[in-house]
Amino acid sequence: xxxxxxxxxxxxxxxxxxxxxxxxxxxxxxxxxxxxxxxxxxxxxxxxxxxxxxxxxxxxxxxxxxxxxxxxxxxxxxxxxxxxxxxxxxxxxxxxxxxxxxxxxxxxxxxxxxxxxxxxxxxxxxxxxxxxxxxxxxxxxxxxxxxxxxxxxxxxxxxxxxxxxxxxxxxxxxxxxxxxxxxxxxxxxxxxxxxxxxxxxxxxxxxxxxxxxxxxxxxxxxxxxxxxxxxxxxxxxxxxxxxxxxxxxxxxxxxxxxxxxxxxxxxxxxxxxxxxxxxxxxxxxxxxxxxxxxxxxxxxxxxxxxxxxxxxxxxxxxxxxxxxxxxxxxxxxxxxxxxxxxxxxxxxxxxxxxxxxxxxxxxxxxxxxxxxxxxxxxxxxxxxxxxxxxxxxxxxxxxxxxxxxxxxxxxxxxxxxxxxxxxxxxxxxxxxxxxxxxxxxxxxxxxxxxxxxxxxxxxxxxxxxxxxxxxxxxxxxxxxxxxxxxxxxxxxxxxxxxxxxxxxxxxxxxxxxxxxxxxxxxxxxxxxxxxxxxxxxxxxxxxxxxxxxxxxxxxxxxxxxxxxxxxxxxxxxxxxxxxxxxxxxxxxxxxxxxxxxxxxxxxxxxxxxxxxxxxxxxxxxxxxxxxxxxxxxxxxxxxxxxxxxxxxxxxxxxxxxxxxxxxxxxxxxxxxxxxxxxxxxxxxxxxxxxxxxxxxxxxxx
Ligand code: BGC
Numbered sequence: 001x002x003x004x005x006x007x008x009x010x011x012x013x014x015x016x017x018x019x020x021x022x023x024x025x026x027x028x029x030x031x032x033x034x035x036x037x038x039x040x041x042x043x044x045x046x047x048x049x050x051x052x053x054x055x056x057x058x059x060x061x062x063x064x065x066x067x068x069x070x071x072x073x074x075x076x077x078x079x080x081x082x083x084x085x086x087x088x089x090x091x092x093x094x095x096x097x098x099x100x101x102x103x104x105x106x107x108x109x110x111x112x113x114x115x116x117x118x119x120x121x122x123x124x125x126x127x128x129x130x131x132x133x134x135x136x137x138x139x140x141x142x143x144x145x146x147x148x149x150x151x152x153x154x155x156x157x158x159x160x161x162x163x164x165x166x167x168x169x170x171x172x173x174x175x176x177x178x179x180x181x182x183x184x185x186x187x188x189x190x191x192x193x194x195x196x197x198x199x200x201x202x203x204x205x206x207x208x209x210x211x212x213x214x215x216x217x218x219x220x221x222x223x224x225x226x227x228x229x230x231x232x233x234x235x236x237x238x239x240x241x242x243x244x245x246x247x248x249x250x251x252x253x254x255x256x257x258x259x260x261x262x263x264x265x266x267x268x269x270x271x272x273x274x275x276x277x278x279x280x281x282x283x284x285x286x287x288x289x290x291x292x293x294x295x296x297x298x299x300x301x302x303x304x305x306x307x308x309x310x311x312x313x314x315x316x317x318x319x320x321x322x323x324x325x326x327x328x329x330x331x332x333x334x335x336x337x338x339x340x341x342x343x344x345x346x347x348x349x350x351x352x353x354x355x356x357x358x359x360x361x362x363x364x365x366x367x368x369x370x371x372x373x374x375x376x377x378x379x380x381x382x383x384x385x386x387x388x389x390x391x392x393x394x395x396x397x398x399x400x401x402x403x404x405x406x407x408x409x410x411x412x413x414x415x416x417x418x419x420x421x422x423x424x425x426x427x428x429x430x431x432x433x434x435x436x437x438x439x440x441x442x443x444x445x446x447x448x449x450x451x452x453x454x455x456x457x458x459x460x461x462x463x464x465x466x467x468x469x470x471x472x473x474x475x476x477x478x479x480x481x482x483x484x485x486x487x488x489x490x491x492x493x494x495x496x497x498x499x500x501x502x503x504x505x506x507x508x509x510x511x512x513x514x515x516x517x518x519x520x521x522x523x524x525x526x527x528x529x530x531x532x533x534x535x536x537x538x539x540x541x542x543x544x545x546x547x548x549x550x551x552x553x554x555x556x557x558x559x560x561x562x563x564x565x566x567x568x569x570x571x572x573x574x575x576x577x578x579x580x581x582x583x584x585x586x587x588x589x590x591x592x593x594x595x596x597x598x599x600x601x602x603x604x605x606x607x608x609x610x611x612x613x614x615x616x617x618x619x620x621x622x623x624x625x626x627x628x629x630x631x632x633x634x635x636x637x638x639x640x641x642x643x644x645x646x647x648x649x650x651x652x653x654x655x656x657x658x659x660x661x662x663x664x665x666x667x668x669x670x671x672x673x674x675x676x677x678x679x680x681x682x683x684x685x686x687x688x689x690x691x692x693x694x695x696x697x698x699x700x701x
């Protein structure tokens with residue numbers, strides 16, 4: 001393949017090569033310019049094109065001199081969701097609650113089949129940024145706050161996407177994007193190289209190891225240096241040190257932002273010089289890239305060898321997908337939104353719901369009359385979250401849900417056929433709230449035996465470009481629940497939202513609390529069945545819930561603090577920690593057993609623990625293994641997830657869960673960014689809920 005690519009590059013003119021590095025959007029305002037690029041027949045890639053439109057773009061390429069097919073990229077980040085007929089899976093944050101690598105791989109594979117069948121080649125997924133600052137708008141797109149979980153789930157979904165070379169995956173946004181100061185999207189990330197290696201680089205390294213074919217450069221900067229212009233992060237670390245051999249695309253118009261926003265280049269030509277020599281291989285959207293890069297090569301500011309290297313990488317990915325030799329095979333269109341994927345999606349929705357509180361009201365086997373309350377009980381837009389046909393590529397307020405989508409109201413109606421179900425909106429997250437609306441909901445609930453209140457946020461308050469300072473339940477949501485509680489109603493709250501909100505007050509006034517995040521097409525059916533006890537909860541939080549709006553940082557793997565690590569006016573502990581989630585089963589953990597007490601640096605620790613299901617309900621449990629380096633020359637967190645296993649335990653049964661933990665995974669980066677594994681004492685923790693831990697210690701010599 002490499003020889004074939006070299007021969008092809010030899011035949012290409014400079015113009016043809018630079019055109020391969022250009023990506024053009026189907027939705028750009030200047031249609032004449034877009035059409036000019038399409039007609040060239042040599043442009044490397046297009047984005048935001050749906051399958052039904054690809055022929056317009058491929059025909060000129062088929063008629064071109066070298067007939068190199070463009071690669072079509074799409075934001076299929078929870079299913080091929082920009083296409084209405086496709087399966088809309090739960091968001092990444094929701095899927096992360098499953099702690100289930102196999103499921104993520106299956107979802108990746110199902111998505112890839114739908115994208116490929118539609119005629120496209122490349123998904124801009126997964127997001128490997130960490131969701132550690134709740135002000136940031138894009139928390140919903142992440143796998144949560146922990147780099148280890150993000151590494152495992154990221155690799156799993158990449159394996160699924162790229163199985164049979166159906167599509168190329170794209171690890172984004174490289175690097176540190178979610179950690180921008182103040183949670184302000186694409187602002188500077190004030191982290192050092194050492195800290196980036198310790199935390200943020202790890203999921204991206206895992207993506208390289210999984211063979212991820214493409215990466216996307218973040219909008220932002222690290223310590224003042226734009227990632228787009230950082231030869232160190234892109235070429236030296238990602239390509240040379242980690243060995244990434246695919247291609248790197250910038251994020252949307254990054255080249256222009258170097259000129260107009262970050263002010264590190266005087267003009268687009270200078271931006272192109274900086275970006276191409278840094279190692280970006282493809283320019284997303286910046287239409288001036290083509291002309292200006294050509295100019296810069298001709299004047300010697302960009303060596304042609306840099307262009308050849310980028311083209312080599314792009315062609316390598318195209319070759320892997322079968323785009324160069326006409327061997328690209330596509331599944332039949334009938335896989336799009338098929339029954340099999342619907343079943344998988346139902347499982348994903350069941351497994352991603354997290355039970356946060358249950359005072360015994362659940363399971364609700366039967367009820368004569370159920371009041372379903374809340375705007376989010378009927379809002380598909382809120383339930384889906386970002387990057388679906390409701391929100392992209394342009395906001396589409398007029399979009400209507402496909403019939404098969406289960407909102408909570410629809411799910412409850414189907415699962416409780418003999419109950420009377422009444423509905424009232426009660427509150428509005430973004431719109432006007434009238435007294436009448438509030439009172440109607442109270443009246444509706446009055447005559448019902450139990451209330452299912454569906455609360456949360458919507459796309460006005462989360463998603464790209466929608467950072468907020470107050471992650472709270474907006475409008476009169478809490479007031480409504482308080483009023484219902486004062487009237488003695490039994491309340492089951494279901495949260496439909498893109499990120500953890502401050503729900504410490506809400507938690508006091510409800511009998512049960514279920515978090516779904518953005519649960520996709522099947523969420524309403526899955527949650528209704530969970531409420532009824534026809535399914536069991538197994539989801540665990542991939543992100544901690546704060547007690548107060550200003551509790552930053554709120555993630556679990558913090559350092560110890562000299563003054564006890566708490567604000568004077570807030571509790572130290574968060575409301576619900578990473579790893580938390582209840583079930584209808586009751587699991588009890590034995591003490592931890594290790595094969596030895598002392599280990600050499602090249603050995604592995606064999607850890608085992610017995611988990612017993614002490615209930616009469618079968619269930620899945622996620623057994624979490626954490627560690628702490630007790631004494632280290634650099635700060636180490638209070639605990640760090642290092643492995644997990646999801647196991648099925650039948651009612652009344654016990655199972656032994658074993659982990660093999662290589663000592664060389666317990667290292668850290670020193671001041672000079674060298675990875676070190678020192679000797680000394682370590683603590684291991686095992687937990688099923690991120691709150692209660694079994695603990696043991698061992699020594700490394
Ligand atoms: C986002 C990316 C996305 C791209 C293309 C950007 O605004 O940051 O995540 O892939 O647009 O739609």
